Amino acid sequence: MAHPLEDMRALIRGAPGADRAAVEAVRRRDCELTKPPGSLGRLEHLVEWLAAWQGRSPPDVRSPLVAVFAANHGVAAKGVSAYPADVTLQMVANFAAGGAAINQICLAEDIGLKVLELAIEVPTPDITEEDAFDEVGLVATMAFGMEAIAGGTDLLCIGEMGIGNTTVAAAIYHALYGGEASDWIGRGTGVDDAGLARKRAAVAAAVARIGGERDGLEILRRVGGREIAAMAGVILAARHQRIPVIVDGFVATSAAAVLHAVDDHAIDHCLIGHLSAEPAHAAVLARLGKKPLLDLGMRLGEGTGAALAASIVRAAARTHAGMATFAGAGVSGPSGGTH
Numbered sequence: 601m602a603h604p605l606e607d608m609r610a611l612i613r614g615a616p617g618a619d620r621a622a623v624e625a626v627r628r629r630d631c632e633l634t635k636p637p638g639s640l641g642r643l644e645h646l647v648e649w650l651a652a653w654q655g656r657s658p659p660d661v662r663s664p665l666v667a668v669f670a671a672n673h674g675v676a677a678k679g680v681s682a683y684p685a686d687v688t689l690q691m692v693a694n695f696a697a698g699g700a701a702i703n704q705i706c707l708a709e710d711i712g713l714k715v716l717e718l719a720i721e722v723p724t725p726d727i728t729e730e731d732a733f734d735e736v737g738l739v740a741t742m743a744f745g746m747e748a749i750a751g752g753t754d755l756l757c758i759g760e761m762g763i764g765n766t767t768v769a770a771a772i773y774h775a776l777y778g779g780e781a782s783d784w785i786g787r788g789t790g791v792d793d794a795g796l797a798r799k800r801a802a803v804a805a806a807v808a809r810i811g812g813e814r815d816g817l818e819i820l821r822r823v824g825g826r827e828i829a830a831m832a833g834v835i836l837a838a839r840h841q842r843i844p845v846i847v848d849g850f851v852a853t854s855a856a857a858v859l860h861a862v863d864d865h866a867i868d869h870c871l872i873g874h875l876s877a878e879p880a881h882a883a884v885l886a887r888l889g890k891k892p893l894l895d896l897g898m899r900l901g902e903g904t905g906a907a908l909a910a911s912i913v914r915a916a917a918r919t920h921a922g923m924a925t926f927a928g929a930g931v932s933g934p935s936g937g938t939h
């Protein structure tokens with residue numbers, strides 16, 4: 601690996617495009633279905649999106665998977681979270697025992713769940729003082745993330761768990777998009793005003809340290825974290841394996857934002873599952889040109905918003921594939937002429 605980041609950049613820029621023929625086939629079938637054209641609103645676009653990135657028509661969702669990446673962050677020692685860093689490992693045990701919110705959503709919606717730990721007991725260095733990774737470490741972590749889909753899936757939801765990671769995500773956004781540190785921070789797990797002030801200072805210090813760096817992968821390497829790097833890796837791997845991706849909230853979107861900064865088509869296969877209650881999420885999504893599917897005031901992480909969105913995407917696909925056509929059901933088409 602003489603130039604590990606260059607190899608990763610080539611993989612991002614060389615990603616395959618949408619399957620236009622599959623999209624056209626969905627559109628043709630949609631015109632025949634027993635409903636007025638357009639009457640299923642955004643569900644119709646979801647089916648087109650799924651066909652485009654699965655590369656088949658009609659598309660289906662038979663083995664959806666939530667992959668949750670868990671990691672710790674040195675910057676948590678700066679008092680930027682409402683919870684201690686120990687909670688990351690404790691929540692991994694809770695995932696294994698079936699007690700977390702994401703366990704119950706996956707059970708309710710019949711979605712697979714995989715939790716991937718990234719050296720939780722060894723936090724990345726505090727990004728206000730040091731780079732999170734060296735080049736090889738970043739690429740190795742992205743490659744680890746890619747393994748999450750080794751068992752196969754036809755719709756991947758990405759989520760995370762990591763105390764302090766809303767600070768890390770905010771630093772990535774501030775580095776990518778500029779403005780002030782205060783534009784990108786929010787209360788995360790629920791920090792008080794003093795915690796919020798520490799968070800603003802940490803984000804400002806981390807970004808000042810890297811002095812105007814604009815390259816997406818370098819920003820990830822210098823002010824990122826392991827779960828975010830792993831999510832970037834698996835978003836990229838999914839594209840190459842024709843697996844559409846649903847991205848969770850504020851933190852998971854930072855992994856997509858890094859890829860988008862390298863190539864603005866790199867996340868065309870990604871749907872943003874929901875709008876996080878973290879206030880800066882909307883501004884990030886505007887920069888990515890993405891409209892979230894749901895807006896439920898959620899700010900948990902764990903892939904919870906993505907999993908709920910997956911359930912709607914699956915319903916959209918089944919509706920499209922299973923509905924009768926006007927001809928098949930003997931239902932009259934539009935009478936025409938009177939309006």
Ligand SMILES: O=C(O)c1ccc[n+]([C@@H]2O[C@H](COP(=O)([O-])O)[C@@H](O)[C@H]2O)c1
Nearest residue numbers: 681762764766788789849850851876901
């Ligand atoms: O992704 C989101 O929209 C989101 C918003 C607020 C909090 N979180 C979760 O809360 C943790 C990070 O919050 P904090 O306050 O420790 O930075 C981490 O485990 C995330 O999964 C996630």
Ligand SMILES: Cc1cc2nc[nH]c2cc1C
Nearest residue numbers: 683687761789900901902
């Ligand atoms: C309890 C708890 C659960 C979480 N799940 C994702 N982030 C979290 C943060 C906390 C604090």
